């Protein structure tokens with residue numbers, strides 16, 4: 152059977168889960184229509200998702216359409232869970248980007264669009280919520296062009312009956328599709344001005360289509376749309392109202408027509424990437440995308456990352472929280488396996504004689520927010536360590552560490568919501584401290600010729616390393632170079648100095664925060680014929696840079712977020728005043744929205760304040776916008 156592996160991507164609330172739900176309903180994979188607000192959808196099955204009405208974890212489901220197996224991943228839209236989206240993007244061949252027809256291209260849609268660009272995932276655009284007052288395909292298409300910098304190819308025109316969105320004209324197949332009372336009626340539609348514009352836009356980008364301009368056949372147009380989608384030169388735009396189950400069939404057709412089939416050779420050597428680990432109570436489930444070869448039940452596979460073998464006890468086809476057993480899975484499949492005990496997200500499973508390592512998903516950005524957590528009772532405290540380990544294993548964008556000074560256990564993640572969800576998922580009675588942001592330290596004024604000698608020569612094997620460092624500010628995180636001439640410091644000791652320097656970046660001189668934004672040059676150095684070693688040079692790098700940083704001009708940086716607030720015009724004054732009090736810097740505004748850069752530390756609890764200032768009518772989204780000097 153032919154396969155499509157696709158993801159559903161978008162900003163919070165654009166309708167990803169609803170689109171997924173209707174796809175499952177339309178293809179007959181489910182028989183009832185679940186709703187996000189009732190907590191009855193297939194993919195939002197976690198209790199926290201049902202309670203909060205948002206997607207937190209990427210969920211895999213599958214269905215059949217037009218002779219194809221479609222494997223789908225419904226991803227979360229909230230920025231705190233971006234790492235979950237990235238892990239999914241790594242293993243998908245294509246995606247549907249959903250846009251809210253009223254709100255247009257929202258900030259997180261833009262972020263996931265860029266992430267999909269990085270992973271080279273071809274996309275379709277689906278403009279959803281066409282049934283809402285104020286929805287505009289035209290305005291959303293204009294925003295796709297200007298904000299995403301991609302050429303939109305609009306293949307449908309919405310059909311309205313009075314104010315009601317009832318269907319679409321398919322400009323490629325020249326058909327009119329109208330949904331009434333859940334029934335789709337298809338009638339022929341004539342060529343139109345909109346079709347002519349589509350042909351022109353396609354011909355401009357596609358040589359084959361250009362030859363037929365003026366009299367373009369349907370197969371040529373379809374073929375050109377597919378080529379342009381796969382090359383990423385343009386994006387096909389469709390529209391609909393998922394909630395009303397309008398526009399879903401043509402979306403499925405477009406997935407089959409325009410998005411890529413997975414590559415790979417089922418008879419080749421096994422190569423499967425672990426992209427998600429789920430520590431279910433009934434046992435550990437390891438999610439795999441198989442790129443090459445065939446995996447059979449009972450196979451012993453090799454994890455080159457860990458250097459160990461694993462046994463695949465069961466292979467499961469996943470349907471959200473349910474699964475069915477399979478005997479085998481082939482190149483192109485997305486499945487979960489049971490029995491694999493230790494392979495981590497990002498690991499490749501292969502055969503021992505032909506080990507392979509596929510590129511893992513990008514590592515999550517460093518945590519921005521931490522909370523101190525403490526178990527309420529001694530019994531729970533014993534369970535806490537294990538529960539935290541499971542949490543981090545499932546979500547590598549979380550980290551746990553024990554603060555050296557206070558002895559507190561700190562859980563760090565991407566935002567307030569991320570940590571709130573994680574703490575609840577622990578299922579252990581814990582007291583949670585106030586959220587703290589992750590500060591950084593950076594170099595504003597460097598030093599040159601800082602000499603450091605690491606010498607221990609008091610009998611026995613001695614240690615000797617002599618180095619001279621220059622430190623200067625840099626726009627990069629950390630850059631290191633050697634300017635030592637005449638082989639005065641051998642290459643392996645230079646590498647040891649660099650490793651030592653990296654170690655000392657963990658704690659800066661202002662408050663023990665991580666240090667970033669500096670360039671270190673090893674200017675000179677000296678060795679001792681007997682007592683010099685990598686260990687000694689590593690220590691010199693570590694303590695030498697620590698001493699140098701103490702002499703540098705340093706500044707404390709704090710994370711900031713770009714906040715976009717939408718609120719009724721008459722409340723914007725109050726919103727602006729409040730953002731000012733939070734040290735926000737306004738970067739743009741319209742009659743009903745404000746955009747500002749605000750220190751993350753001053754955004755905790757913002758949702759509550761915004762509600763009261765706008766009488767419950769304001770909404771906001773925020774996304775990380777780097778670091779600024781602390782206010």
Ligand SMILES: Nc1nc2c(ncn2[C@@H]2O[C@H](COP(=O)(O)OP(=O)(O)OP(=O)(O)O)[C@@H](O)[C@H]2O)c(=O)[nH]1
Pocket residue numbers: 161162163164165166167168169170186187188204205206207226227228229279280281282283391392393394395
């Ligand atoms: N009017 C209208 N509402 C819709 C449509 N599609 C989705 N919604 C509603 O929009 C809200 C959000 O929908 P979801 O499907 O949860 O959105 P999502 O993109 O999955 O959201 P997150 O997973 O939290 O990022 C729900 O209340 C849906 O019922 C639509 O076509 N029309």
Ligand SMILES: [Mg+2]
Pocket residue numbers: 167168169195205206225226227228
């Ligand atoms: Mg969702």
